[in-house]
Structures are given as structure tokens and as C-alpha cells.
Amino acid sequence: MVDKQNFGPLFYPESVAVVGASGDQRKMGYQCVKSLVEGGFRGKIYPVNPKLSQILGIKAYPSIKSIPGRIDLAMVIVPAKHVPSTMRECAEKGVKGVVIITGGFRESGEPGKKLEDEILAIGREKGIKIIGPNTFGFLNLHANLNASFTPTLGRLRKGNIALISQSGGLCHIIGYGAMDGGVGFSKIVGLGNRSNVEFRDMLEYLEKDPETKVISMYIEGIDKPRELMDAAKRISKPVVVLKAGKSEGIKKAFYSHTGSLAGNFEIYRAAFKQTGMITVDGCMELFDVSKALSMLPPPEGNGVGIISGQAGPAILIADACEQLGIHLAEFSLSTMEKLEELLPPLTIISNPVDMAFTGGDPEIRIKVARILLEEKNVHSLILFHLYYPSFEFPTKEILKLKKYGKPIIICMSSPRDFLKEERVKLEEGGIPVYPTPERTAKALYGLLRYIKRDRSTETRTVQDSSQG
Amino acid sequence: MVDKQNFGPLFYPESVAVVGASGDQRKMGYQCVKSLVEGGFRGKIYPVNPKLSQILGIKAYPSIKSIPGRIDLAMVIVPAKHVPSTMRECAEKGVKGVVIITGGFRESGEPGKKLEDEILAIGREKGIKIIGPNTFGFLNLHANLNASFTPTLGRLRKGNIALISQSGGLCHIIGYGAMDGGVGFSKIVGLGNRSNVEFRDMLEYLEKDPETKVISMYIEGIDKPRELMDAAKRISKPVVVLKAGKSEGIKKAFYSHTGSLAGNFEIYRAAFKQTGMITVDGCMELFDVSKALSMLPPPEGNGVGIISGQAGPAILIADACEQLGIHLAEFSLSTMEKLEELLPPLTIISNPVDMAFTGGDPEIRIKVARILLEEKNVHSLILFHLYYPSFEFPTKEILKLKKYGKPIIICMSSPRDFLKEERVKLEEGGIPVYPTPERTAKALYGLLRYIKRDRSTETRTVQDSSQG
Numbered sequence: 001m002v003d004k005q006n007f008g009p010l011f012y013p014e015s016v017a018v019v020g021a022s023g024d025q026r027k028m029g030y031q032c033v034k035s036l037v038e039g040g041f042r043g044k045i046y047p048v049n050p051k052l053s054q055i056l057g058i059k060a061y062p063s064i065k066s067i068p069g070r071i072d073l074a075m076v077i078v079p080a081k082h083v084p085s086t087m088r089e090c091a092e093k094g095v096k097g098v099v100i101i102t103g104g105f106r107e108s109g110e111p112g113k114k115l116e117d118e119i120l121a122i123g124r125e126k127g128i129k130i131i132g133p134n135t136f137g138f139l140n141l142h143a144n145l146n147a148s149f150t151p152t153l154g155r156l157r158k159g160n161i162a163l164i165s166q167s168g169g170l171c172h173i174i175g176y177g178a179m180d181g182g183v184g185f186s187k188i189v190g191l192g193n194r195s196n197v198e199f200r201d202m203l204e205y206l207e208k209d210p211e212t213k214v215i216s217m218y219i220e221g222i223d224k225p226r227e228l229m230d231a232a233k234r235i236s237k238p239v240v241v242l243k244a245g246k247s248e249g250i251k252k253a254f255y256s257h258t259g260s261l262a263g264n265f266e267i268y269r270a271a272f273k274q275t276g277m278i279t280v281d282g283c284m285e286l287f288d289v290s291k292a293l294s295m296l297p298p299p300e301g302n303g304v305g306i307i308s309g310q311a312g313p314a315i316l317i318a319d320a321c322e323q324l325g326i327h328l329a330e331f332s333l334s335t336m337e338k339l340e341e342l343l344p345p346l347t348i349i350s351n352p353v354d355m356a357f358t359g360g361d362p363e364i365r366i367k368v369a370r371i372l373l374e375e376k377n378v379h380s381l382i383l384f385h386l387y388y389p390s391f392e393f394p395t396k397e398i399l400k401l402k403k404y405g406k407p408i409i410i411c412m413s414s415p416r417d418f419l420k421e422e423r424v425k426l427e428e429g430g431i432p433v434y435p436t437p438e439r440t441a442k443a444l445y446g447l448l449r450y451i452k453r454d455r456s457t458e459t460r461t462v463q464d465s466s467q468g
Numbered sequence: 469m470v471d472k473q474n475f476g477p478l479f480y481p482e483s484v485a486v487v488g489a490s491g492d493q494r495k496m497g498y499q500c501v502k503s504l505v506e507g508g509f510r511g512k513i514y515p516v517n518p519k520l521s522q523i524l525g526i527k528a529y530p531s532i533k534s535i536p537g538r539i540d541l542a543m544v545i546v547p548a549k550h551v552p553s554t555m556r557e558c559a560e561k562g563v564k565g566v567v568i569i570t571g572g573f574r575e576s577g578e579p580g581k582k583l584e585d586e587i588l589a590i591g592r593e594k595g596i597k598i599i600g601p602n603t604f605g606f607l608n609l610h611a612n613l614n615a616s617f618t619p620t621l622g623r624l625r626k627g628n629i630a631l632i633s634q635s636g637g638l639c640h641i642i643g644y645g646a647m648d649g650g651v652g653f654s655k656i657v658g659l660g661n662r663s664n665v666e667f668r669d670m671l672e673y674l675e676k677d678p679e680t681k682v683i684s685m686y687i688e689g690i691d692k693p694r695e696l697m698d699a700a701k702r703i704s705k706p707v708v709v710l711k712a713g714k715s716e717g718i719k720k721a722f723y724s725h726t727g728s729l730a731g732n733f734e735i736y737r738a739a740f741k742q743t744g745m746i747t748v749d750g751c752m753e754l755f756d757v758s759k760a761l762s763m764l765p766p767p768e769g770n771g772v773g774i775i776s777g778q779a780g781p782a783i784l785i786a787d788a789c790e791q792l793g794i795h796l797a798e799f800s801l802s803t804m805e806k807l808e809e810l811l812p813p814l815t816i817i818s819n820p821v822d823m824a825f826t827g828g829d830p831e832i833r834i835k836v837a838r839i840l841l842e843e844k845n846v847h848s849l850i851l852f853h854l855y856y857p858s859f860e861f862p863t864k865e866i867l868k869l870k871k872y873g874k875p876i877i878i879c880m881s882s883p884r885d886f887l888k889e890e891r892v893k894l895e896e897g898g899i900p901v902y903p904t905p906e907r908t909a910k911a912l913y914g915l916l917r918y919i920k921r922d923r924s925t926e927t928r929t930v931q932d933s934s935q936g
Contacts (some may be wrong), residue, residue: 167780282906312635438750
């Protein structure tokens with residue numbers, strides 16, 4: 001039987017064989033070797049190809065058994081019909097972790113399902129963990145391991161978000177999106193057909209993974225939903241879930257993707273909420289909410305303070321917050337007095353705090369932020385910043401505001417190439433940055449929905465009003 | 469009386485005075501001159517400042533009356549209390565267009581309101597068009613005119629979207645966001661307090677503006693909603709509207725922004741829909757929908773075809789489409805046969821068309837696109853493309869598909885610095901590109917909601933199911 005917690009050979013291998021390695025740049029068997037090399041993997045890499053002596057300057061071997069040392073992880077890219085024999089060779093060699101990138105199994109009909117059953121039987125008998133088949137692979141960034149067919153993803157930062165997905169495409173969308181900021185991932189895993197590693201297994205493993213703080217999941221269909229729900233109930237870490245399959249029209253597309261049925265969307269969704277998972281509606285929201293949870297302390301309540309140099313964006317943020325049940329904090333008298341003293345006479349003191357009349361003065365902005373963070377009704381703070389040639393963003397001073405222990409979120413708008421360093425520094429320092437009012441509010445909303453299970457009573461600061 | 473259609477001096481001036489020009493980079497009076505210069509304005513620029521002989525190498529004048537030639541447009545940045553006297557000087561000089569950037573008028577209380585009334589009276593008496601006060605300014609990109617305090621916005625492309633906004637901040641968010649692609653604007657106008665140029669006036673002007681195809685509006689509050697509705701009913705061009713003020717808690721913030729009450733959000737929203745305006749929920753959606761309308765032909769129905777190399781993103785696009793009432797087109801028998809002939813045997817033929825088994829072959833993708841565009845049930849086409857080192861995006865061939873006369877939308881995911889040229893070329897060629905499945909679907913939804921008024925009967929292809 002597979003030891004469900006023995007993910008070591010997969011995620012922390014000392015040696016990786018690439019079975020079906022290729023010298024042709026257009027082939028996945030080439031890109032997989034490149035991923036390992038460019039990702040900075042420090043263990044041994046063994047490309048397997050009977051026709052080549054080397055790939056990317058690394059000695060190639062004609063077969064698995066001809067490899068001299070131990071193999072912890074095998075990446076398999078050979079055609080589907082050859083995968084069972086490859087699995088047997090792996091088993092003979094004592095390989096304990098396999099990622100099967102090849103497609104053409106359960107998802108493609110009956111003959112493929114038979115092939116997958118064969119693989120599964122070998123895995124079960126020999127205690128081999130199998131990621132896939134039919135996956136882009138996976139990454140363990142803390143081990144500098146990019147065991148996927150996409151070298152570009154190896155550029156991602158080390159961080160504490162684990163992304164577990166039934167779609168490799170979604171891992172790419174989120175990964176590419178994340179490259180702009182300072183947020184990082186612990187593990188990114190494309191589960192593919194989930195032959196013997198399921199969402200449930202990953203949840204249990206990641207709950208104990210010291211490198212993971214937030215678990216982010218994209219689910220199309222699950223074969224044993226009850227098992228996932230039971231596992232989810234036992235997880236203390238925040239779990240953010242995007243469930244596909246809202247629409248009837250795409251049920252067919254589902255099965256042909258990873259060989260699973262979508263199930264009833266509403267029932268899943270309700271069950272996810274019951275187990276404390278945070279459900280989201282789109283792939284950027286999955287990332288945005290995970291990022292907020294990965295960086296920010298839990299807010300003590302749902303009162304938000306908003307500071308902005310421009311009224312329009314502040315109104316849009318406030319609008320989006322209130323729509324989601326996030327309360328615009330009312331300031332107590334002492335806060336009002338402190339703000340009145342600080343701000344120019346024309347300013348009407350209210351929340352959002354409109355800084356339009358202070359120009360771009362970063363010092364006043366920091367002072368206002370401090371006053372708001374000292375206000376008991378303000379449980380979290382949103383700061384809007386617009387790129388302007390003569391306005392500096394006080395990144396260093398903003399980072400110091402973390403000492404108040406309240407979540408601080410930045411909404412920052414600029415042309416792509418501006419303020420890039422600031423975004424990275426802020427996020428590396430634990431303050432998430434979002435580009436639009438709507439995404440900012442939704443990220444805070446996600447943060448507020450996390451049930452803090454480590455407390456004596458489960459508390460949730462806002463009602464989950466998300467649709468569907 | 470102001471001739472409501474005489475916007476010439478504002479939008480196509482031959483000479484611009486900057487009253488309150490400054491030599492200090494941190495001042496708006498400096499940035500305004502810089503905006504004019506860097507924006508490539510070809511007419512005369514007259515900085516007005518009694519203490520300086522030049523600004524940015526341009527001869528400065530001590531007063532408006534000391535300027536030798538005619539002045540079409542005056543940008544006013546002097547303190548609020550000096551604005552009425554500046555207006556009088558402008559009137560004496562025969563200036564017919566003024567943009568008052570200075571704040572501190574109606575939005576700041578009774579004394580400010582008196583100042584604004586004074587300005588208004590002068591404008592009314594002398595027939596001067598006034599944009600503002602309390603605005604970032606405006607741009608007419610086709611005239612190389614950046615009459616705003618933000619030089620960066622002058623980098624925007626010439627195009628056919630007019631953005632009319634009660635918030636300068638929102639113009640910046642949308643403008644900065646647009647710089648990444650190949651879409652452009654005709655005019656961007658911050659109306660500010662809308663003292664004598666209102667949304668209604670802009671609608672009437674833009675309806676006849678040959679450079680404007682789509683009108684995009686951000687509205688906080690309106691003083692005479694009936695007049696706007698009446699004007700909107702007469703507009704044949706698509707009008708996309710973002711109305712702020714969903715929440716009760718921010719009504720206070722509204723007034724202090726541009727001196728207008730938010731009014732009842734639901735009533736406004738319903739009225740906007742009745743007049744045929746397309747309502748949206750966020751600032752990126754305002755831009756995304758406007759972009760789709762600016763580039764694409766109207767679809768003949770609400771059947772969409774989806775092509776993707778990755779199943780997960782295709783499912784997310786399909787999901788988002790169906791949620792919005794966009795129908796996944798059913799393929800007729802002949803289309804199925806053509807696809808079966810073309811695609812590898814493992815492929816299950818359905819919509820979305822999953823190209824996973826064809827690798828990154830751009831030729832097959834084009835062939836599939838052609839088959840779908842020939843299908844009568846497919847009224848619009850979404851193509852998903854994921855950056856991958858060895859996959860080329862067939863930009864040139866995709867642009868040729870426009871000949872089918874059906875809307876084609878690209879959803880493209882890549883790290884920021886990749887595929888940038890492709891995005892620009894596609895959008896310059898009239899095919900909009902969006903970064904996520906959800907934004908792609910919402911853009912198509914916006915396109916489908918446009919009532920084609922030029923037809924004998926008004927037709928709308930999907931129901932407007934947007935919330936609020």
C-alpha cells in the first residue's frame with residue numbers, strides 16, 4: 001500500500017531521471033530537462049534516451065536500469081503505451097516517486113483507462129507515489145525543483161502558497177501573473193488524472209508542510225468528494241478553492257480533460273463552505289485571496305479604513321468593500337480630532353480619508369495611516385496609490401506599519417514598468433499589492449472569510465455571500 | 469449662452485495658455501506645461517507666471533493679457549480664490565475654452581460654491597466652455613493635446629474610445645492599464661465638478677465626433693439625471709457606464725469629491741439600462757468592454773466557439789460565458805466532420821475545442837479557427853493562448869480571420885515581458901486581447917449587450933443580467 005504521507009521522494013529527491021528526454025527543443029522531453037537545469041536543481045539529473053549521449057550537456061542513459069545510482073524521482077514523457085513498461089522498470093530500480101506527464105489515459109476513453117489501471121496497480125504494489133498522468137508536472141520551489149515541462153515557471157519565487165490544480169493551464173496563468181510581484185510559492189502541483197495522488201492526499205501532506213501557509217486549489221471534478229470534505233475539515237491552514245463546472249454545457253469537456261465528472265456545482269460549493277474552505281469565482285481571485293492569506297495577519301473584525309490621494313478610486317474601493325459586507329470603519333472622536341489637526345482645513349474627515357489636498361506628501365500619508373491603525377474600529381487598512389511623476393511611495397515607512405499587527409493592503413496603479421521595485425519590496429515585506437479597487441476588496445474579503453480554527457471558538461468576520 | 473456644440477476651442481486649440489505655470493517639478497503648474505510639450509502639441513504654448521521668463525525652455529508671460537496672440541484654451545492651476553479673476557482675464561482676451569484644474573470649489577463647502585458660481589456666471593455670459601473645476605484635465609489624443617497634469621498619459625495611443633469621467637484617478641487607472649496593449653483613445657476627459665460641461669454635453673458632442681466609436685463613462689453623481697437619460701436615448705454609439713455609489717456608507721465621500729449626490733444607485737442603474745447604456749461593475753470591466761466594442765463587429769447571435777490548447781482555461785472561459793448567458797455553440801454535423809478529419813484520433817470533438825493533443829502547432833489552430841468561423845452557430849470566437857517557449861502565436865494568420873466578419877477575442881496568458889509585441893499587433897489590428905478567462909467572457913458579454921440602434925428593430929443578443 002502507498003504510504004500516503006511519504007512524499008519525500010517526489011518533493012525532495014536527490015536524483016531525477018527524465019524518461020523520454022529529447023534533444024529537440026520543440027519536445028516536452030527537452031523542456032523537462034531544461035526545467036530541471038534552469039530551476040537550479042542541485043541533485044543528480046539523468047536524461048534517459050537510447051539514441052543520445054547527452055542532453056543540454058548532461059550525460060544521457062539508454063534505459064532506467066543503466067543509470068548507475070539511486071533514482072528518487074522519475075519524470076515520464078514517453079508515449080502512453082510505453083508508460084506501463086516504464087513504470088515496471090522504475091519499480092525494479094526502486095524509484096518511489098513518479099510524475100507522468102504523458103496524456104492519453106483515463107481521459108481519452110476505454111483503452112487509455114486500461115493503461116492507467118496498469119500503472120495504478122504497479123504503483124499500489126510497489127508503493128510508488130504517482131503525480132498524473134496527463135499533467136504539466138510540479139514544482140517544489142524550496143528544493144529548487146522544477147519537475148515540469150515549463151522552464152519559465154522555475155523563475156517563480158520561493159514562498160508559502162501551495163497551488164494544487166487539476167489544470168496545468170491554470171498553474172501557468174497564476175504563475176505568470178505572480179512573476180510581476182514579490183509573492184512566492186512553496187509547491188505547485190498539476191494533479192492531472194489523480195491516479196494515486198488526490199487532492200485529499202495533498203491536503204494532508206501540506207497541513208504538515210512547514211513551507212506551506214496557504215493551500216490554493218483548482219478543482220474540476222472529484223471521484224470521492226466525501227473523502228476530500230473529511231480531509232478538509234481537519235486542515236487548520238486556510239484552503240482557497242476555485243471549483244469549475246458552473247455550467248451544464250461544459251460537462252462533456254470536463255471528462256475529456258482529466259477523466260472526472262464535474263458533479264453538481266451547487267452541492268460541491270455548499271460542501272466546500274461547510275468544511276471551512278474559502279470559495280472563489282475566478283482564477284485571479286484564487287491567486288489574490290491566497291496572496292492576502294499568505295502575507296497578512298488575521299483581522300480582528302470587519303472594519304476597514306481606506307486612505308487615498310484620489311477620491312474616485314477610494315470610492316470604488318469603498319463601494320466594492322461594502323458590497324462584500326466589509327464595513328467602512330467609523331472613526332472615534334479622538335481619531336477625528338487627530339486627523340483634523342493633521343489635514344488641511346478643506347478636508348472633510350470621513351472614511352475613506354481623502355488626501356487630495358495634501359498633494360503627494362508621503363509623510364502625511366504615513367501619519368494618517370498610523371492614526372487609522374491606532375483606531376480600534378479599524379481592523380484592516382487599504383492604501384490606494386497612483387503613480388505620478390513627482391510622488392514617491394514611502395515603501396520603507398509603510399513596511400514599518402506592520403508593527404500594529406493589522407492587515408495592510410496596497411492598491412497601486414501605474415504603467416507596467418513603473419513602481420515595479422516598490423511592488424516587489426512591499427510583497428517581499430509581507431504587504432500585498434493589487435492593481436484595481438475591485439481586486440483589492442475581493443482579496444480583503446477572502447482574508448475575512450478564513451475561519452481561525454486555532455482559536456477556542458471558530459470565528460469568521462464576514463458572512464460568505466459569494467454566489468453559486 | 470454657451471453654444472453646447474462648440475467644443476472646438478477646447479479639443480482642437482491652436483494655442484494654449486497655462487495660467488499658474490511653475491518651474492518647480494513638484495507642482496502641477498510645471499507638469500501641465502510638460503504634458504503639453506511631451507504630448508507633442510503642435511500649436512503655441514504660453515506659460516503664464518509673473519516671476520519666470522521661461523519654463524521648459526518656453527517663453528513665459530507675466531499675465532494673460534500680455535500674451536501677444538489669440539488664446540483658444542487656458543489651463544488654470546492658480547489657487548481657487550484667484551480663479552474668478554483669471555476667468556475675467558480669459559474672457560477679456562476672448563478665450564473660449566478653459567480647463568480649471570484647481571480644486572476647492574463646490575466640493576469643499578459654501579465659500580467654494582460661491583467661487584464656482586462666479587466662474588459659472590462669467591462662462592455663461594461670455595460663452596466659455598469650462599471643463600472642471602477640480603479635475604486632472606483632459607486629453608484629445610488625435611490632436612496630440614495632453615491638457616492634463618499627468619505627462620505620462622500622453623503616451624497613450626490614438627484610438628476611438630472616449631473616456632468621460634467624474635474621477636481623474638479612474639482615468640489614470642484605465643490609462644495606465646491600456647498602455648500595455650494596442651488600444652487607443654480619442655478623448656479622455658475628467659469632468660470634475662461639471663460646472664458648465666456635463667456628461668450630457670459630452671454625449672451629444674461625442675455622438676458626432678468622427679474620432680469616437682465608443683463612449684465610456686464613470687459617474688458618481690448627476691444633478692439632472694433626466695437630462696442625461698434623454699441625451700443617452702438619442703445616442704447611436706455604444707455607451708458603457710460605471711456608476712459608483714452602491715453603498716450607503718460612502719454617500720458622504722461622494723459629495724466631498726465632486727460636489728454631487730450619489731442618488732439612489734438602483735434607480736440610476738435601471739434608468740441607464742432603459743436608455744440602452746451598458747452598465748458594468750468595475751473599472752477594469754469598463755475598459756475591457758469598451759475595448760471590445762471599439763474593435764469588434766457586432767455578433768449576429770450569442771453562440772460562442774472556444775479554442776484552447778489547454779483544457780482548464782477553456783473550461784474556465786466556458787464556465788464564465790455560460791454564467792453570463794452566452795451560449796456554447798453546438799456544432800453542426802459538417803463542422804464535426806471537418807474537425808474529426810483534422811484533429812488527432814484521441815480528441816473528443818466538443819466546444820470548447822481542446823487542442824491539447826496537437827501540441828503548439830499554430831497551423832492546426834488556424835484551421836480549426838476557420839472551421840469554427842464557418843459554422844453558422846458560432847457567432848463569435850474566443851481563442852486561448854498560453855505562453856510556452858516553443859509555441860509561436862500566429863498573429864498574422866489570426867488577423868486574417870477578420871474577413872469572416874465575426875468577433876474574435878484572444879485570451880492570452882504570459883509573463884509580463886513576453887508576447888508583448890503580439891498583444892500590441894493584435895489590438896492594433898482590431899482583435900482585443902485579455903489576460904484572464906473571466907475578463908475575456910465579461911468583455912464578450914459587454915459586446916453582446918450593445919443594442920444596435922441603426923437597425924430597424926432594436927436587437928440585443930443576451931439579457932442584461934448584471935447585478936445591482
